[in-house]
Amino acid sequence: MRRRILEKATVWFSWAAGLTLLASVAVLLCYLLAKGHEALSTGLIFGGTPPLRALLLQERVFDGLFPALAGTLLLIILSIAWAIPVGISTGIYLAEYADGRVKKALDAFFDVLAGIPSIVVGLFGFASAVFLHRHFSDRIGPCLLISSISLSFLVLPYLIRTTQAALEGIPGETRLTALALGATRVQNIFLVLIPRSLPGIMSGIVLAIGRCAEDTAVIMLTGAVASAGLPSSLLSQYEAVPFYIYYISSQYADPAELTSGYGASILLLMLCAVLFSAAYGIRKGLTHCTLYRA
């Protein structure tokens, strides 16, 4: 009889917990939509400026999200550009060359790297900027370049792990066929193994893009500011969507600004939803072990 009660209780408890979690996320989404839906228009992005002129950089946008969106986009492109070559080559090394102790040691390093809180990576970026400023050039400070390099450190473990997992998942026969036909090791990697594991690698890249788009802790330390307009060079400060949301939450001056904060949240949420479903869609068996960092 007591067992019966335990089993009943487990079932009830599970449903209660599941519904609580789903309900809290549903409340979050509905609240955002209810408060922010009226802000969703081209005005949210371009303010009073004609969209085409803003896109062609003929006119500066003052009261819209355009500079923040452009900043986020640039940040993503740069960080990914730094991280992809290093991350994928490291993944290849781990999967195809390293073995024994070397592999164990490298594994440990990347596990630690994946676990470092993003604010610590941001602090590292900030401190490097201060260091460079003092010892090399006055022109270097927290800027787009520093931010994108710090972010690339943050997403490096994703790329390494997804590449490694994709390569290691290739069955042994496929691995040996080209070698048996006389291909060299490098030919085998570039002509057989990489094309075979492209979906896995792609999903890693998409996830990395998602992380770059949503991360706030790193950029708030390394050069994102509330109003900078479009960044003029790699060494200038910039605006970004997540930082804008954070800034609005504490510094909003009037209800209109707050509404645009809700609008920005919806935009960011949609962007991340698209990226994450793309990543999971590209590779169904994707492990979330690479995803646990805050």
Add this chain to the structure above:
Amino acid sequence: MKTVREIAAERTFLLSALASSSITVGILAFMVFMGLPLLHEGGFFAILGNAWDPYRGAYGIYPMIAGTAAVSLLGLAVAFPLSLGCSFLTAGIAPKPLRGVLRRFIELMTGIPTVIYGFVGIFLLVPIIREFFRDGSGMCVLTAALVLGVMISPTMTLFFRDAFDRIPRAYLNAADALGASRAQKLIHVMLPLAKKGMLNGVILALGRAVGDTLIALMLAGNSAQVPSSVMEPARTLTAHIALVIAADYESPEFRSIFACGVVLYLFTMALTFLVRYLAHGEDARI
């Protein structure tokens, strides 16, 4: 017989691996280097144990350590039952067609940016807490922990599911053959077998809770004192770094954030190694 191209390619791969692993070491080394003057002034343990009172020249980070512990442990306490229930649902309690949908949904939830949790927390949960308890501003340990709990639950659920998925099929078939109900199978077969993997999930989620910046920064109130109840504001190590960053670069305040950075780094590193150790033991058992 290796051609030049073969060797060049191999060297490039090796070099990338070395470069990316040196980042791990480099971050720690650089932070220790930047925080070093602080060590000369008072010793490492003095910084860890002292109160934060800049006007009296005390730059200890003890209140921030206590704040981090309070927010993240309470957040974990919120997340654990939620994740346990959700993982039970997707592992067998819910009807079969629903499980996949639920799991897909939970996977998507891991992608919600933390800044959005913080943003909604400020404008939705903070007023509720303020009205409900009629005590303080509503920005307190409890608020941050509730939101943090919801934020880490999806990831924790997926880790629990992983632990369930690793159970050998034969055990489950045996339970089915003996006529166990779904709940019975879960309680008497799956839970005991998945215990270790679930512990791993909890540790990883703790790492995530400790490392989170935005939720604590936006919702915990940021007062640099040891909170004496969950209704009081607190400042976490991560929030401390974000708040002090604008100070003068030579000041002891500024140096203290590197102590925070080192503590965060070493703590998450310890968790990582704990997980690796536990996972290693598990591999050996099966």
